[in-house]
Amino acid sequence: MANVDVKEYQRETHTTKSRLSWLWSEYSVIIAFIILFIGSSILNPRFLDMNNQLNILMQVSIIGIIAMGMTVVMLSGGIDLSVGSVLALAGVISVLALNASGSILVGVFTALLVGSFAGFLNGLMVAKGRIASFIATLGMMAGARSIALYIANGGSVSGEVSGFTMIANSDLWIFDVPVLIFFAMTALVFVLMHKTRFGRYVYALGSNEKAALLSAIRVDRMKIGVYTLIGTLVGVAAVIETSRLNSISSSSSGSQYELDAIAAVIIGGTRMTGGRGKIIGTLFGVLILGILNNMMNLTNVSPHLQGFVKGLIIIIAVVFQKRE
């Protein structure tokens, strides 16, 4: 028994030694955020301007909402490439429903319904059809975009109900409503992932699917739930996107949103293969991307080069996280 005690002791000292690296691995994204924030304020004084700060939040709110759902999907070990297309589809159909019914409520619910249904289909393909999530959602990405284009005849559709634009263009106290929705969704997903069994099961499933199944977890239902959740969040994002300009384009709206959302999740420290990652990490990942975009505009970096900088940051983030 003495032998065992010695081993335990060694393990203890080991953890104290590596506490510093643990701090870095747990909070690296927050540290990176602080560095970037300070650097930006020094580089350009206009960055700290209150309006600019609120503007950044407004700009990231749509991607932020989607990234929250993407975090959950990626924690479960999957990926969802269809978010941009589903956003366009949900937007187009909800505008049609809005115009036909004249009710804002119907428009909003239609968007949520279309989004969650598309997500449900993704979940069904992944869980029951045993199709790799990359493939299933790639199919959905092509399919949803095509239906949106067909319905809108390749163009844009505009809302004809006054008041619909109020959703995205009014503010409460100093915050724009989309920012508040983004914060609310973040809080919701946070509670879901850390305080309910759904979250616990998603982590378990992403870490070791077989062990999760043998622990009597309904793995299939969890997967369907995860994709339905991101679909619903995409529906929320679609409402904001549509309401902002009172119209949605079937061809360009939501394009490449999946890449930005995935980038935010990765920068936030979630592991590609699932099981490890944090909602708070994604929140800061989203903010980092927002600040980067903002700074590049403020410092007049050519828009053609902005993608290069973004790509570089993603790769650097992953390289740092690899060192565990």
Next chain:
Amino acid sequence: MTSNPFITMQEIKKSFNGVPVLKGVTLQVEQGEIHALLGENGAGKSTLMNILGGVHQPDSGAIYINGEEVKMLNPRVSQEHGISFIHQELNMVSDLRVYENMFLGSELRNKFGFLKVEEMCRQTHEILSKLGVDIDPKEYVRNLATSYKQLIEISKALLHKSRLIIMDEPTTSLAEHEVNRLFGLMKNLKNSGVSIIYISHKLKEIKEVCDGYTVLRDGELVRTGSMEHEDIETITKTMVGKAISQERFLHEHPFGPVVLDVNGLTSNAFKDINFAVRKGEIVGFTGLAGDGRTELFESLFGYRKKYTGEVKINGQVVKIDHPRKALKAGMGLVPRDRKENAIIKDLSVLHNMSLSSMGNFEKGGFIQDKEERTKFQFYKEALNIKVHNPRIAIDKLSGGNQQKVIIAKWLEAETELLIFDNPTQGIDVGAKQEIYQQIVELAKLGKAVIILSSEAPEVMRICHNINVMFHGEITARFTADEANEEEIMNYATGSKREVAQIG
């Protein structure tokens, strides 16, 4: 033994994590000898062979080939010395062709760097026909029967001009006539001067082909000699050993009503399984690798769905096609291969413990951290789990403590029936004892317990009744008093089988 062996492993010692696995073992193999390496699971056979194959480095001791000392620094060095290791699980790329597998990593190329396909096919064909095997070298390996794959592995060893081939249980997946073909081949190899180290549990086979033998027990060499002068009985006795002071856990208490009743369960891994387990009873299932017991209980637990037959729990017929339903019906499973099947390494010790019974920790749909902690404190004391901070990831714990957490998980789920598959796999002796103690306690509390283990002594120590399985069938049944290890071995290897089934 003669004084001039081909290969000598001298006084090899090896420990893993402070646990000695080999305690000074010496092994000698002559040129052109088929040498049997015998011993129970965990006796140290595979560690010894992994040292010879360059996978592990010995703590002390030396290896000599033809009297010259060699260091097997890695598998490549070992291969260059003419040693080939044919593992139990075949190392073949099934999407490549036969000749591509044969030459994998040592392809023949012409001066432009292109592959010399025809030359490789010709050589493959030559070797295969020497073995009396007629396979098209361009056939895909996935289309071949397992026995042919085995033969291709051996051909590969020949291709590399091996002088010593290690075969780890090569006959487990072979049919009788294929075994005969393999033995013919081994004798041919022997005549051409190749030595073979043959690991197997099937003593009859060993008697048939082997010249010499070495028996290991608990990392020590217990007997070595020539096969001619020995009979199977004596060897079995040496393997098992008399003096092991592993007395049985005495536990006499009355059994309750039948909890689990299984009738005519059949699938592709097992056939016509009948048995019943009563409250308070510990039933053991043992057999060799590939006897179908794991598949049987994974089916009962709903992890595998394709089976026929009737399962009754507390007299009610149930159809279980998902582990969740098994849990609802009152069944818990502590699976084998903890790392792959049981622990969720990214979750904390605490969260692993509560995973199968989240309902116990919820209030209004939200998890109550405090209740989780209180409950864990209870199990920590009850099962003697050694962990300072239950919030650390479970894979930071030692194997024994991990297993205790998994057991706590299923205790918390409060099932009437608990199935333990290889519960002491990779666990040190002290923790083993504690786990046995726990299992016996559970039975005293009136739970029905099933233990699956490939180690006969383990089931003999704690079970009331023992079932022996061979090729997916229950071939014998013993009560704890009747059972002895040799008999169990006989049924597990298929050399004996009961004609009429009991009960």
